[in-house]
Amino acid sequence: xxxxxxxDDARYDHCxxxxxxxxxxxxxxxxxxxxxFPFKGDVNFCEYDGGFFAGLEKGTPVFTGVxxxxxxxxxxxxxxxxxxxxxxxxxxEKNAVPTSEGVIAYLIANxxxxxxxxxxxxxxxxxxxxxxxxRLKGLxxxxxxxxxxxxxxxxxRKDGIVPIYLPQLFExxxxxxxxxxxxxxxxxxxxxxxxxxxxxxxxxxxxYGFDIEYAKKLNEKSALLPGIPGKFAAKTxxxxxxxxxxxxxxxxxRK
Numbered sequence: 369x370x371x372x373x374x375x376d377d378a379r380y381d382h383c384x385x386x387x388x389x390x391x392x393x394x395x396x397x398x399x400x401x402x403x404x405f406p407f408k409g410d411v412n413f414c415e416y417d418g419g420f421f422a423g424l425e426k427g428t429p430v431f432t433g434v435x436x437x438x439x440x441x442x443x444x445x446x447x448x449x450x451x452x453x454x455x456x457x458x459x460x461e462k463n464a465v466p467t468s469e470g471v472i473a474y475l476i477a478n479x480x481x482x483x484x485x486x487x488x489x490x491x492x493x494x495x496x497x498x499x500x501x502x503r504l505k506g507l508x509x510x511x512x513x514x515x516x517x518x519x520x521x522x523x524x525r526k527d528g529i530v531p532i533y534l535p536q537l538f539e540x541x542x543x544x545x546x547x548x549x550x551x552x553x554x555x556x557x558x559x560x561x562x563x564x565x566x567x568x569x570x571x572x573x574x575x576y577g578f579d580i581e582y583a584k585k586l587n588e589k590s591a592l593l594p595g596i597p598g599k600f601a602a603k604t605x606x607x608x609x610x611x612x613x614x615x616x617x618x619x620x621x622r623k
Contacts, residue, residue: 369401369617370394376406377433379598382606383613390614400424402617407433407598409452421446429616433609434573453612457495462608463597464499470600471500471547471571471593472507478589479545479567484508487541489566491577492549493520493529500547501529512541514554538562545569548577557582569593 370393373384383404384394403424405411409432426447432439435452443450453459475483488504490497491514498513505511505528512530514537515521524531532541534554546563548554548570555578560568568583568590570576576592583590597605 370398371402371404372396372400373404374406374411376408376410377595377598378602379433379606379609380404380407382603383610384606386607386610387613390610392614392617400428402429402613403431404613405430405432405436405439408595409434409436409439411436411439413438418442418445421448424448429613431613431616449616451616453609456612459608459612460495463605464496466597466601466605467496467571468500468503470596471569472503473600474569474591474593475545475567478591481544485510486544488512488545488547489514489532489537489541489543490547490549491554492572493524493531494549496571497549498523498527498529500549502527505529512543542566548572550577551575553577560586571596 371387373380373394375381388394421442424446427449429449429451430439430443431451431453433452433454435455440450454463472483483504484507487510489512490501493501493513493515501511501513501524512532513524514534515524515531516533521531542564543566545567546569549572551572551574553575557579560578560583563586565587567587568578568580570578570580570592571594573594580590580592
């Protein structure tokens with residue numbers, strides 16, 4: 369099978385290598401059996417317009433990293449198979465590992481205190497948040513997480529993580545580090561003043577969990593860290609994508 373890959377991320381170099389080693393080709397002079405659009409979803413719709421999509425065989429798999437509403441609409445309109453890879457559970461679960469390791473690497477490189485005994489709050493206890501919490505706890509941090517329902521509360525307690533609901537966030541505990549994993553603005557600038565100048569890290573996608581520029585005024589080490597796997601573990605993260613694409617193309621997509 370021959371495909372097109374439009375690279376915008378270091379992960380795609382390793383994704384391409386994985387697929388080539390699995391027998392796929394990327395020859396611009398051949399037809400396209402599948403297309404891998406930019407990971408960040410930044411598609412040039414002037415070049416890849418309606419005529420381009422209309423020229424593809426129905427059912428052609430179209431991949432991107434994060435979701436792109438216009439690309440999804442074009443695929444639906446022209447009967448193409450659309451895959452936003454990072455939203456697939458099997459990809460997200462594997463991707464959580466390099467994400468967590470990247471966050472930990474940033475903490476070690478940018479703080480003058482150990483992770484052990486640090487009070488670290490992780491906003492969100494989904495696939496990424498829960499993996500990060502457990503790895504931080506394994507390094508003897510005092511780990512807390514913001515939850516929104518009793519199911520997440522119970523899951524956190526079971527893992528030995530202290531759950532906190534948003535309204536009670538700053539009532540009792542002062543945190544050394546706050547890490548957001550939720551793509552929703554949960555902390556306003558007024559709330560940031562209650563963080564006691566904690567290091568603020570956001571690893572979610574837009575619109576993010578707080579105003580990063582304002583957070584940097586309170587703590588210059590605060591950072592927006594999008595696409596962590598592509599920066600800290602590009603080979604592993606790229607191979608995760610390649611494996612997923614291979615499964616889809618072979619008709620063995622894991623449920």
